[in-house]
Amino acid sequence: MADGTELAAVTERVRERIDPAPDERDALQEAVRELIAATESALDDIDVEGEVIHVGSTARGTWVSGDRDIDIFVSFPESLPREDLERLGLQVGNAVLPEGQEEYAEHPYVSGEFDGFAVDLVPCYDVDSPRAIRSSVDRTPFHNAYLEERIDDETAGDVRLLKQFLSGIGIYGSDLRTRGFSGYLVELLVLEYGTFEAVLEAVAEWHPPVRLDPEGHGEKEFDDSLVFIDPTDPARNVAAVVSETSVARFVHHARELLEDPTVSRFFPEPPNPLSADAVVEHVERRGTTPIAVLFEPPDVVDDQLYPQLRRSLDGLTRGLEHRGFSVLRAATWAEERAVLLVELERATLPDVERHEGPPVYVSEHAENFTREYADTDVYGPFIDGDRYVVEREREVADAVTFVAEKLHEVALGAQVEDALRDGYTVYSGAEIGALAEEFGRDLADYFDPAP
Amino acid sequence: MADGTELAAVTERVRERIDPAPDERDALQEAVRELIAATESALDDIDVEGEVIHVGSTARGTWVSGDRDIDIFVSFPESLPREDLERLGLQVGNAVLPEGQEEYAEHPYVSGEFDGFAVDLVPCYDVDSPRAIRSSVDRTPFHNAYLEERIDDETAGDVRLLKQFLSGIGIYGSDLRTRGFSGYLVELLVLEYGTFEAVLEAVAEWHPPVRLDPEGHGEKEFDDSLVFIDPTDPARNVAAVVSETSVARFVHHARELLEDPTVSRFFPEPPNPLSADAVVEHVERRGTTPIAVLFEPPDVVDDQLYPQLRRSLDGLTRGLEHRGFSVLRAATWAEERAVLLVELERATLPDVERHEGPPVYVSEHAENFTREYADTDVYGPFIDGDRYVVEREREVADAVTFVAEKLHEVALGAQVEDALRDGYTVYSGAEIGALAEEFGRDLADYFDPAP
Numbered sequence: 001m002a003d004g005t006e007l008a009a010v011t012e013r014v015r016e017r018i019d020p021a022p023d024e025r026d027a028l029q030e031a032v033r034e035l036i037a038a039t040e041s042a043l044d045d046i047d048v049e050g051e052v053i054h055v056g057s058t059a060r061g062t063w064v065s066g067d068r069d070i071d072i073f074v075s076f077p078e079s080l081p082r083e084d085l086e087r088l089g090l091q092v093g094n095a096v097l098p099e100g101q102e103e104y105a106e107h108p109y110v111s112g113e114f115d116g117f118a119v120d121l122v123p124c125y126d127v128d129s130p131r132a133i134r135s136s137v138d139r140t141p142f143h144n145a146y147l148e149e150r151i152d153d154e155t156a157g158d159v160r161l162l163k164q165f166l167s168g169i170g171i172y173g174s175d176l177r178t179r180g181f182s183g184y185l186v187e188l189l190v191l192e193y194g195t196f197e198a199v200l201e202a203v204a205e206w207h208p209p210v211r212l213d214p215e216g217h218g219e220k221e222f223d224d225s226l227v228f229i230d231p232t233d234p235a236r237n238v239a240a241v242v243s244e245t246s247v248a249r250f251v252h253h254a255r256e257l258l259e260d261p262t263v264s265r266f267f268p269e270p271p272n273p274l275s276a277d278a279v280v281e282h283v284e285r286r287g288t289t290p291i292a293v294l295f296e297p298p299d300v301v302d303d304q305l306y307p308q309l310r311r312s313l314d315g316l317t318r319g320l321e322h323r324g325f326s327v328l329r330a331a332t333w334a335e336e337r338a339v340l341l342v343e344l345e346r347a348t349l350p351d352v353e354r355h356e357g358p359p360v361y362v363s364e365h366a367e368n369f370t371r372e373y374a375d376t377d378v379y380g381p382f383i384d385g386d387r388y389v390v391e392r393e394r395e396v397a398d399a400v401t402f403v404a405e406k407l408h409e410v411a412l413g414a415q416v417e418d419a420l421r422d423g424y425t426v427y428s429g430a431e432i433g434a435l436a437e438e439f440g441r442d443l444a445d446y447f448d449p450a451p
Numbered sequence: 452m453a454d455g456t457e458l459a460a461v462t463e464r465v466r467e468r469i470d471p472a473p474d475e476r477d478a479l480q481e482a483v484r485e486l487i488a489a490t491e492s493a494l495d496d497i498d499v500e501g502e503v504i505h506v507g508s509t510a511r512g513t514w515v516s517g518d519r520d521i522d523i524f525v526s527f528p529e530s531l532p533r534e535d536l537e538r539l540g541l542q543v544g545n546a547v548l549p550e551g552q553e554e555y556a557e558h559p560y561v562s563g564e565f566d567g568f569a570v571d572l573v574p575c576y577d578v579d580s581p582r583a584i585r586s587s588v589d590r591t592p593f594h595n596a597y598l599e600e601r602i603d604d605e606t607a608g609d610v611r612l613l614k615q616f617l618s619g620i621g622i623y624g625s626d627l628r629t630r631g632f633s634g635y636l637v638e639l640l641v642l643e644y645g646t647f648e649a650v651l652e653a654v655a656e657w658h659p660p661v662r663l664d665p666e667g668h669g670e671k672e673f674d675d676s677l678v679f680i681d682p683t684d685p686a687r688n689v690a691a692v693v694s695e696t697s698v699a700r701f702v703h704h705a706r707e708l709l710e711d712p713t714v715s716r717f718f719p720e721p722p723n724p725l726s727a728d729a730v731v732e733h734v735e736r737r738g739t740t741p742i743a744v745l746f747e748p749p750d751v752v753d754d755q756l757y758p759q760l761r762r763s764l765d766g767l768t769r770g771l772e773h774r775g776f777s778v779l780r781a782a783t784w785a786e787e788r789a790v791l792l793v794e795l796e797r798a799t800l801p802d803v804e805r806h807e808g809p810p811v812y813v814s815e816h817a818e819n820f821t822r823e824y825a826d827t828d829v830y831g832p833f834i835d836g837d838r839y840v841v842e843r844e845r846e847v848a849d850a851v852t853f854v855a856e857k858l859h860e861v862a863l864g865a866q867v868e869d870a871l872r873d874g875y876t877v878y879s880g881a882e883i884g885a886l887a888e889e890f891g892r893d894l895a896d897y898f899d900p901a902p
Contacts, residue, residue: 049559207812220827238519248811248834255814286830287802287848324796328842329806345775351738354779360699362656363706370902379737382900386659386676391779395831397738412657449833451811451821 007197008259011161017267019157020065028058029067035072039121042095043074046088051075051126055144057183061326064158066166070119072096075126075141077269082134089123090248096121106135129234142232147187158196165196168251168266171246177306181250188228188238190216203254222434227401252451273440274447276433282447283430287330289347291403292432295424297338300375300414305334308413313340316403320408323396324349333442338416339435340445347399347428357381358390358393378446400428458648461712463611468718469615470608471516480507483647486523487546490572493546494525499539502526502577506595506610508634511602513610515618525549526577526592533585540574547572549716558588581684593683598638613637616647619717620704622697629715630694631634632701637681639665639689650807654705659698693700709744725898727884734881739779740798743856743883746875748789749866759864762788764791770861774847775800784893787792789867790886792897798850798879808832808839851879863886 027079029053032054039052056071057063076085093100093110100112101427103410110121124137145283149157161185166172171180180187193199208225211218218229222237225244230236257265273327274282285292293316297305307340317327325347333339357373358365359385367389373381379391396402402409404426412420429432436443471479483505490503507522508514526544527536537559544551544561548570551563560573575588584590603609614637617623620632632640643665644650659676662669668682673688676695681687687856710715725733739888744767748756761784768778777796784790807822809816820839824832830842847853853860855877863871878885887894 038688185733195783204814244836245834248837252811252834253818255817267520286842287800328801328803345801348797350740350779350796351781360703363655365512366706379898380900381902383696383703383902385695391737425747447830449831451832451834451839 004197007258007261009202010263010266011196012264012300013263014161014266015157018064018160020063020068024065024068025061027115028070028117031117032070032072035070035114035119035121035187036060038096039072039074039092040425042092045095046091048080048084048088049077050092051376053144055140055142059144060147060187061153062163062183064160064163068081068117070114070139071115071139072119072121072124074121076123078125078127078134080125085123086124089121091252092123093121102251103270106137109137127363129233130230136345138274140231143230146232147191151187152189155190158189158199159188162190164266165253165257166250166300167266169249171242175306176241176303178213179241179245180246181242185228185238185242186381188231192228195218200254200258201266203250204258206251208244210247219416246447249451271441271444271448274436274443275440279436279443279447280430280433283432286343288342288343288345289399289429290343290427290432291347292435293340293403293407293420293424294304294337294427294435295420297334297341298419300335300415304415305338308416309334309338309340311411311413312416313342314341316410317408318341320344320399321403323399323402325399326352329446331335331442331446335438336440338419339376339439341432344399349394351393351394351397352379352425353394355390355392356358360385360388401425402427453672455597455648458651458712461714464714464742465612465615465717469515469611471514471519471838475516475519476512477567478566479521481569483509483523484781485693486565486570486572487816489547489717490523490543493543496546497542499535500528501543504592504595506591506737510595511598511638512604512607513602513614513634513638514612515614516788519568519774521565521568522546522591523570523572524573524591525574527574529578529585530577531576536574536576540572543574544572544616548649557588557900560588569707575897581681590684593888594635594681597683598635598642600640602638609641609650610638613641613650614814615717616704616708616876617701619719622693626757627692627693627754627774629697630652630692632693634688636689636693639663643679651705651709657698657702657793659695661698700902705771709716720900722892722895722899724836725779725887726891727887729879730887730894734883737794739796740850740880741792741794741796741878741883742798742851743884743886744791744854744858744871744875745788745825746790746871747873749870751866753785755866756789758793759867760785760789762862762864763867764793765794766864767791767858767864770902771795771850771853774802774853775845775849776850778898782893782897784890790871790893792883792900795850800845800848802848803830803842806840806841806843810837811839812837851877877888 023322036052036054043050053073053075055073056069058070060067074089084166090102090108090110096109097114099113100110103109103111109120111120114117121392122137124140125134125140127133130139130142163172163183166181166186169176173180174182190196192212193202210225211227215229215231217234224237224240226236226239226247228241230238313330313332317330320327320342328343328345330342332341357369359367366388370381373390381388381390407420487503487505490884494501504526506524506526507520508523509519525540530664541553541559541561548561548563548565551561554562555562560571562571564570573588574590576585579585579590580786581593583589609692614634617632617637622629624631625633641647641652643663660678662678664680666680670685675688675691675693676697677690677693679689682688719722762784764781768781769776771793779794780794781793783792808820819840821832824841832839832841834846860869
């Protein structure tokens with residue numbers, strides 16, 4: 001293992017690139033000040049009580065240079081009916097960000113630009129405790145209060161390092177495409193272990209399931225491989241969205257960085273998109289049969305799209321395996337269009353399949369089974385061990401035909417299923433070279449997989 | 452279910468064909484009388500004490516017409532040294548059957564013909580109880596004494612029916628090719644249940660494991676699906692050799708015979724041998740890839756050959772499955788030559804295979820694994836769930852080449868392995884049509900399998 005000074009030298013150079021310069025900080029502070037003033041004035045105009053709070057990484061000084069969203073929350077009293085909160089929230093938002101867009105996550109808010117910064121202006125309820133929240137945004141002010149009290153400048157620098165590191169290895173972000181680590185979780189991890197380096201050292205030794213609970217107030221068991229009990233809510237796992245693979249990748253890369261610290265581990269080059277020819281070369285070298293389903297994805301946000309794509313890919317994989325095919329690997333990607341890719345060991349199977357009947361000794365079932373197959377042209381029934389067996393015609397002997405004609409027979413995400421009903425194209429074998437134009441980068445990841 | 456009178460009418464007609472006629476009985480009795488006299492006189496000549504005993508189905512009147520071996524045992528006192536017993540046993544045997552052959556099972560005996568009957572003349576020890584036997588032949592006199600006391604003419608008729616029935620469905624005989632029911636076991640089953648029909652009715656309701664112990668003296672547990680504690684030896688399962696499939700077939704056919712009694716169920720026509728063209732047609736219709744290994748079998752008795760053939764077939768099947776191939780069905784036959792046949796779903800696999808490494812969290816193993824594959828041209832290592840995975844070149848992608856070149860890598864029966872070392876021929880796909888000339892009947896069973 002490299003000694004600490006080597007890592008320190010690396011992190012120093014990384015921080016030169018990710019710490020916001022004084023100019024950026026000043027501009028941000030100025031923008032926040034103006035935004036708060038504008039929001040308070042808009043509140044005065046509608047004559048409703050409300051507290052304006054600056055939250056998020058820019059509030060705590062933990063943003064990575066350039067990645068600087070300003071989140072302004074307006075906290076309304078609980079007595080305000082929900083429809084009023086939504087209406088007034090949008091009204092205030094539109095007043096402050098006249099060019100902004102109304103967005104609808106769990107509830108409506110306004111998103112826009114202000115002095116070159118991306119701004120979200122979000123109404124929420126001022127509840128007594130995170131247990132009393134009425135939507136998930138109500139939790140944010142509690143997180144913010146908890147962190148603001150604890151994160152000093154030094155800690156903030158370590159948070160930025162960890163964010164950048166996780167970003168480099170592709171697991172920063174709690175969106176459902178990434179299923180990685182949220183900004184809040186990164187901040188909590190640095191607080192838990194003390195420094196960036198201490199986080200790496202601890203994570204390198206993780207043996208999931210890992211459970212962290214700095215307030216010692218956790219109330220529930222969770223199945224997740226990483227559990228971080230929310231210090232502001234004993235019933236919540238902050239890491240619920242982090243996938244098992246994301247945890248494993250964090251452990252692997254923590255070990256690697258400690259072993260061999262380099263700046264490039266924080267800023268890896270994205271892979272070159274694969275050309276169609278290179279894709280075909282891989283298919284030939286592997287001797288498999290990939291089958292790709294290409295379609296127009298449903299018009300939903302990524303956090304809705306990706307779970308549905310994964311569910312559809314699982315359904316397709318299990319549907320093929322259930323019919324006797326072996327899936328070596330599978331992947332799904334969405335760019336302009338979406339693709340479900342399954343890579344089969346073999347795309348065709350024999351025309352007969354073994355079908356096991358009941359045990360010979362369960363006479364009623366036995367009679368039904370032998371009667372069922374009596375005048376058919378199956379092979380058998382014969383007896384193997386204690387069971388009846390027939391070899392009957394296989395319903396699906398060709399996976400490509402099955403995917404082309406009977407994709408609806410497998411379990412698909414609801415809106416993906418609708419989208420597929422509007423049509424899709426099937427590519428198999430070397431034909432998947434045609435995907436390189438749109439999915440070249442995804443294909444590069446697929447055919448040169450890394451930890 | 453048919454009523455009893457229908458079955459009775461059928462068994463009556465069967466008995467007309469299988470009961471020995473008075474002529475046959477008289478001739479047999481005469482031959483036995485002469486054999487016993489000749490054996491006693493030979494014993495007198497060598498001046499050693501010994502009892503001459505007529506044993507087996509002809510002693511108990513349970514033989515099926517035409518299937519009439521005479522077994523004469525000479526029981527010597529235990530004080531006689533083993534080498535003397537063997538020497539004198541052969542001497543007596545050769546005196547009685549001067550044209551006979553010396554045979555060597557567990558110990559030597561003489562086998563020959565006498566007045567048109569096949570005769571075995573076997574020396575054994577006169578031990579106090581079956582627990583004290585020195586070789587398995589010493590047990591026979593006890594079996595004989597037990598049965599002679601209990602089997603009357605009527606019971607003997609039922610025994611013949613059951614023997615013929617089991618013979619018709621291919622599970623009569625405790626040899627290791629058949630793995631079915633011995634004559635002794637058939638007699639015990641009829642004694643146990645009372646009549647042939649009662650045996651059928653009981654067997655039709657069997658739910659293995661079935662344990663029968665008429666003397667209520669069994670001492671041990673057995674794993675076999677059928678356990679019949681030897682009434683002369685509490686530690687022995689008479690049915691140990693009966694395979695699970697033989698038990699299941701008995702149950703199935705008992706049910707069928709009760710349901711629809713016909714004479715032809717006792718005398719089924721053997722299947723017509725399959726022609727080469729018909730074999731090829733089946734291979735094409737099934738869409739599989741059969742691979743056959745044809746060779747000169749080792750020069751050993753069937754009871755040694757068949758277990759070895761099965762062990763070799765198991766080894767080949769598991770060897771192929773271990774390398775990723777799916778075996779739909781497998782069989783082994785010996786005629787002049789022997790064959791191991793495995794029927795594969797597909798004979799080729801992709802050029803890469805998935806290989807799972809250690810969990811990411813076991814850091815020492817993890818480092819070894821990532822180091823091992825660092826500078827190779829595998830795909831990966833990448834992380835899936837909590838494990839490292841590589842996709843590496845598959846060692847065996849073509850089953851036919853593997854069988855042709857690397858058959859010795861799978862577990863084979865010892866003498867079969869030697870025989871294969873002397874050479875073998877591999878047929879695959881439609882080429883197995885070439886086996887029809889020698890194995891046409893076996894192939895007919897294989898491609899028209901019945902319970």
